[in-house]
Amino acid sequence: MTDLSKDGSSTGSSAQAAKDQTSSNLTDTPSASASHGHGRFWTLALGSIGVVFGDIGTSPLYAFREALGQAAKDGLERSEVIGVVSLALWALILVVTVKYVLFLMRADNRGEGGVLSLMALAQQALGGRTRTVFVLGACGAALFYGDAIITPAISVLSAVEGLRTVPSLSHIVTPGLVVGISLAILFGLFMVQSRGTEKVAAWFGPICLVWFILIGGLGIAHTIHHPQILLAFSPGYAVSFLIQHGVIGLLVLGSVFLTVTGAEALYADMGHFGRWPIQAAWLYFVLPCLMLNYLGQGAFALSEVSAAAAAHRPVQNLDWFFLMAPEVLRIPLVVLATLATIIASQAVITGAFSLTNQAMQLGLLPRMIIERTSQTHAGQIFLPRINMLLMLGVFLLIAVFKSSSNLSHAYGLAVTGTMAVTTSLAFIVVRRLWKWSLWTSLALIAPLLALDLVFLGANALKILSGGWVPLTIGGALFVIIATWARGSDILARKVEQDSPAMADIAAMLSQRSPFRVDGTAVYLNSTLDRAPMALLHNLKHNKVLHKTNVILTVLTAETPRVEPKDRMQWHRLNPDFLQVVLTYGFMETPNLPKSLAKCPQSEARFDIMSTSYFLGRRTVVPAASSQMPSWQNRIFIFLKKNAANPTDVFNLPAGRVVEMGSQVSI
Numbered sequence: 001m002t003d004l005s006k007d008g009s010s011t012g013s014s015a016q017a018a019k020d021q022t023s024s025n026l027t028d029t030p031s032a033s034a035s036h037g038h039g040r041f042w043t044l045a046l047g048s049i050g051v052v053f054g055d056i057g058t059s060p061l062y063a064f065r066e067a068l069g070q071a072a073k074d075g076l077e078r079s080e081v082i083g084v085v086s087l088a089l090w091a092l093i094l095v096v097t098v099k100y101v102l103f104l105m106r107a108d109n110r111g112e113g114g115v116l117s118l119m120a121l122a123q124q125a126l127g128g129r130t131r132t133v134f135v136l137g138a139c140g141a142a143l144f145y146g147d148a149i150i151t152p153a154i155s156v157l158s159a160v161e162g163l164r165t166v167p168s169l170s171h172i173v174t175p176g177l178v179v180g181i182s183l184a185i186l187f188g189l190f191m192v193q194s195r196g197t198e199k200v201a202a203w204f205g206p207i208c209l210v211w212f213i214l215i216g217g218l219g220i221a222h223t224i225h226h227p228q229i230l231l232a233f234s235p236g237y238a239v240s241f242l243i244q245h246g247v248i249g250l251l252v253l254g255s256v257f258l259t260v261t262g263a264e265a266l267y268a269d270m271g272h273f274g275r276w277p278i279q280a281a282w283l284y285f286v287l288p289c290l291m292l293n294y295l296g297q298g299a300f301a302l303s304e305v306s307a308a309a310a311a312h313r314p315v316q317n318l319d320w321f322f323l324m325a326p327e328v329l330r331i332p333l334v335v336l337a338t339l340a341t342i343i344a345s346q347a348v349i350t351g352a353f354s355l356t357n358q359a360m361q362l363g364l365l366p367r368m369i370i371e372r373t374s375q376t377h378a379g380q381i382f383l384p385r386i387n388m389l390l391m392l393g394v395f396l397l398i399a400v401f402k403s404s405s406n407l408s409h410a411y412g413l414a415v416t417g418t419m420a421v422t423t424s425l426a427f428i429v430v431r432r433l434w435k436w437s438l439w440t441s442l443a444l445i446a447p448l449l450a451l452d453l454v455f456l457g458a459n460a461l462k463i464l465s466g467g468w469v470p471l472t473i474g475g476a477l478f479v480i481i482a483t484w485a486r487g488s489d490i491l492a493r494k495v496e497q498d499s500p501a502m503a504d505i506a507a508m509l510s511q512r513s514p515f516r517v518d519g520t521a522v523y524l525n526s527t528l529d530r531a532p533m534a535l536l537h538n539l540k541h542n543k544v545l546h547k548t549n550v551i552l553t554v555l556t557a558e559t560p561r562v563e564p565k566d567r568m569q570w571h572r573l574n575p576d577f578l579q580v581v582l583t584y585g586f587m588e589t590p591n592l593p594k595s596l597a598k599c600p601q602s603e604a605r606f607d608i609m610s611t612s613y614f615l616g617r618r619t620v621v622p623a624a625s626s627q628m629p630s631w632q633n634r635i636f637i638f639l640k641k642n643a644a645n646p647t648d649v650f651n652l653p654a655g656r657v658v659e660m661g662s663q664v665s666i
Contacts, residue, residue, distance in 0.1 A: 044277035049212065050204025052269045052278055053286045054344030055151055055262025056096070057208060060215055060290065061158040061321050061337060063258035064088065064297045066408045069317040070252045071245070076315040078305055083241025085232035085298035087256040089291055095260045095419070095455075099448050101282050104267050104422065105275050107429050112560035112587060114268035115140035115418060116358045118425045120558040120586060125433035133428065134485065140421035141359055142477035144264070146414035146470030148352040149393035151261070152189070152345035154411055156182045158404035159337040165322040166330045179402055183395060189342060190391040193349065194382050196373025204343050211340045214333070216289035218324055219296025226299035247461070254458035257412045259294070262344070264418055268351055271560060271587070293321075300324040352390060353383050354587070361556045361586035363488060364481045366643035370589055381589070397469065409466030412459040414474060420452040480635070483628075487636030490627050490666050491620065492526060498664075499530035502551060506573045513576070514545045519610040521546035522596070524646065525553050528581070533616035537660040546612070548604050551579045554590055554650070561585035567595055570603060578604050591651040613657045615646050623665035633666070 049057075067088065071080045109117040119137030123129050160181045163173045223229055231237060242249040266278055297320040308315045325333050359365040371382040401407045427445040430436045436444075459467060502525075525532035532551060539545065551573075562585045569581045580599065584590050592613075596606045605611075620640045622633045647657050 041277055041280075044273045045281040046205040046209065047201075048205075048269070048273040048278045048281045049286065050201070050206075050208040050343060051347050051350075052265050052273065053212075053262070053281065054204070054208060054340065054347045055155070055265055056260065057212060057262070057286065057290070058155050058159070058337070058341050058344045059259050059261060060293045060297065061162075061341070062154065062404050062408060063255065064294055065317065065320055066258060066405060067252050067255035068301060068320070069405070070248065070255050071241075072315060072317045076301075076305055076317075078302060079237070080241065080245075081298050081301045081305060082229065082232050083237045084252060084256065085229060085294055086235065086238035087241065087253060088259045088294045089232055090235055090238050091256055091260050092287060092290060094451060096263045096266070097282070097287065099419075099423070099451075100263050100266045101279050103444070103448070104426060105270055105279065107426055108270060108275065110559050110561065111274070112271035113266075114270075114355065114358070115144065115264070115422055115425070116355060116362060116364075116586070117271075117560065118422060118429065120362065121433060122425045122428040124558045125428055125431075133425070136421050136425055138364060138478055138481040138485075139474070140418050140425075141355060141364065142474040142481060143414040143417040143421070143470065144355055145352060145477050146473040147261070147264075147418065148348045149390060149397060149473060150407065150411050150414065150470060151348045152186055152341075152390075153182075153394045153397045153401075154404050154407040155341035155344050156185055156338070157398065157407065159334065159341040160185070161319065161404060162322040162330065162334040162337055165319055166334070167327060169331075175402060179398055182398055185338065185342065186345070186391070186394055186398075189345060190349075190387055190394075193387050194371065194373070194384070196380050196382065204346075207336075207339050208343060211336055212286060212289040214336065215293040215321075217292075219289075219292035219294070219299075222296040222299040222303075222324055223292065226302045229295050229299040229302060232295065232298060250458045251461055253455065254412060254462055255408065257416060257455045257459060258408060259290075261411060261415045264415065264422070265347060265351065267422070268355075269347075296324060297321060349387070349390060350380075352386055353381050356383055356386050357381060357589065358586050359481070361584065361588070363556070364485060366484055366639045367646070367649045369644045369648050372589075393473070401466070406466065409462045410469040411466075413456075413462065413467040414470030416452060416456040416459050417470075417474065420449065420456055423449045423452050480639070483632050483635045484639055486628060486632070487620075487640070487666065491618070491664065494664060494666055495533070495618070496527050496530055499527070499533065499536075502529055502531045502577075502579070503573065505531040505535070506577045509539075509545065509576060510574050514539060514543050516547055517544050519546050519612060520548040520550065520604055520606060521612050521614055522550045522552050522592075522606075523614045524616070524650075525551050528553050528579075532614070533618070533662055534614035534658075534660040537616070537662065538614060538658075545576065549577050550596075550604055551577060552592070552596075553579075553581050554592070555581060555583045557583050557585050559585050560587040562588070564598075568598060570599065572603070589651075590649070593651065593653065608653060608656065611656060613647075613652050615657060615659045617659045617661045619661065619663045621663060621665050626666060628666075636666075 064084070067084050068076070068081065071084055105113065107118060107121065109121050116137060119133060119140070122133045126133060157178065160178050163169050163178070242253065245252065266282065270278060300320055300323070304318070305315055322330055322333060356365060356368065357370060360367055368383055368385050371384070373380045373382050397407065397410070401410065423445060427441060427449075430444065431438065431441040463471065523532040523535045535551075562583050567582060567584075569583075571579045573579055580596070582590070582592065582595050593606065593608070599606065620637050622630070622637065626633050628636065646652070647654055
């Protein structure tokens with residue numbers, strides 16, 4: 001809490017202090033985890049297994065099957081099986097381990113990760129928002145929503161499809177039944193989001209722990225019988241497979257990428273668990289279990305190739321994951337797989353809520369109602385609109401594609417796009433914020449970006465067979481983000497031009513004061529030096545002025561959270577007016593009454609029964625000559641009309657809010 005008058009400034013010092021602290025901590029990313037004891041460390045590591053690795057941990061259900069299915073179109077040989085497994089292993093090593101675990105997790109924004117956190121860091125490095133950084137961040141956020149819709153659909157479908165491998169049920173498990181069961185499971189999942197996950201989240205880690213142990217054990221059992229599959233650790237098999245198979249090899253590579261979907265979660269969820277617990281869980285547990293399972297599926301496929309050759313019959317692509325388990329374990333395995341995919345879906349849905357909250361705070365999306373689902377965990381939030389849109393999108397995908405194999409063609413393109421965006425933003429951070437030399441930056445980033453682009457190109461071959469889905473979703477959301485950001489900037493400039501300076505209004509009222517009434521009036525203001533519209537209308541129509549008047553501006557820092565001591569700044573304009581600036585991080589939800597209550601009583605008293613909040617509600621209409629195309633203007637006006645009420649966004653007491661309306665043309 002700072003008195004602005006001490007240094008003569010009126011804004012931004014708390015945000016700058018947060019930035020400076022961020023810069024000093026960039027290479028010290030243990031953050032929260034460094035201070036935890038060993039018991040706390042392993043608790044966080046176990047929690048990360050249930051939340052962070054849910055998506056990538058359920059990829060064995062379909063990734064190897066789809067990759068081998070592409071390779072088997074012209075027959076299947078032993079070298080091709082080993083080649084596909086080798087591609088899967090090296091994808092896990094290069095993309096997840098090297099890029100995310102060992103490099104990107106060092107690029108944290110005060111302990112937080114994710115594409116928008118990285119965008120904020122890049123903006124900080126460049127001294128503000130630039131077109132390039134904005135486009136990259138908007139693309140990454142938009143593509144994430146495509147991933148958030150596809151992941152629950154393909155994960156749950158692939159788990160329920162395992163019922164077909166149970167001999168006693170195979171005759172009754174029809175495609176329609178699989179779709180029906182999947183829809184029922186997902187409907188229940190979306191319906192319970194409003195209640196939060198605090199009570200059941202404690203089970204996520206143990207369930208996924210059992211899941212990884214089981215899939216690793218199944219892999220060991222088959223690898224022991226066919227140890228030649230261990231040749232897949234040689235990258236030569238992966239390279240020779242791609243060289244020999246041409247376009248088919250690229251299609252296989254696109255399917256192999258399914259093994260690393262969910263890698264973004266390692267980075268995005270870093271703030272919840274810390275860098276070191278996630279790294280330890282991946283390197284010492286999750287990665288070995290995944291590798292063992294893919295090796296086991298490859299060994300099982302080798303046995304099928306040998307059996308088919310002996311019987312002189314072609315090799316059929318099978319549901320290798322479930323068939324590698326003994327028949328007696330298949331029903332329990334289907335149940336456990338379903339639980340694991342529910343947890344993976346929950347993690348993605350929660351991630352969509354968090355990303356939306358960040359986007360709103362950064363001005364990329366209109367305000368929406370946020371509901372807290374936990375009294376103790378600030379990160380557990382629920383956004384009704386996003387939840388409904390995700391549910392409708394998931395249901396539509398399942399109804400259209402009907403199987404995980406069909407959906408696999410749609411999966412991957414959004415993830416590869418997000419990964420390419422993340423790598424591009426990382427280059428800006430290491431070059432401009434970490435001050436690495438150009439050649440050092442290129443030596444690190446160029447190979448990683450080349451790898452992303454190879455996977456992006458491979459997945460682009462599936463555009464017509466399903467890749468258009470995430471592109472369509474991402475494109476639509478990018479238009480919304482770009483429209484909202486551009487329209488908001490135009491509106492802000494328009495309001496600033498039409499509003500008189502606050503200093504002039506304060507000076508005028510000190511000389512000719514209107515009738516005074518008891519109490520405190522808080523005027524929310526989007527600009528720091530201009531008079532709020534609500535104040536002007538109150539003076540014009542009601543012709544009164546409260547004894548205590550606060551001009552309140554809410555800012556968003558380029559850091560996830562702001563220290564309580566840096567939350568509030570104030571500056572007394574004159575005896576009648578106190579200017580207050582509240583700064584929140586982009587992962588925080590503003591609570592204005594709670595923050596204002598910490599203002600010294602010598603400056604202002606914010607008693608709930610004597611404080612009124614004045615809001616300016618602007619109705620936006622199209623101007624005769626707009627700076628945006630008419631179609632974009634209509635989208636912005638629609639978004640503005642449907643944005644959440646500031647009363648709900650800022651947690652204001654509804655009975656103490658006065659709204660003053662005006663009309664603005666843009």
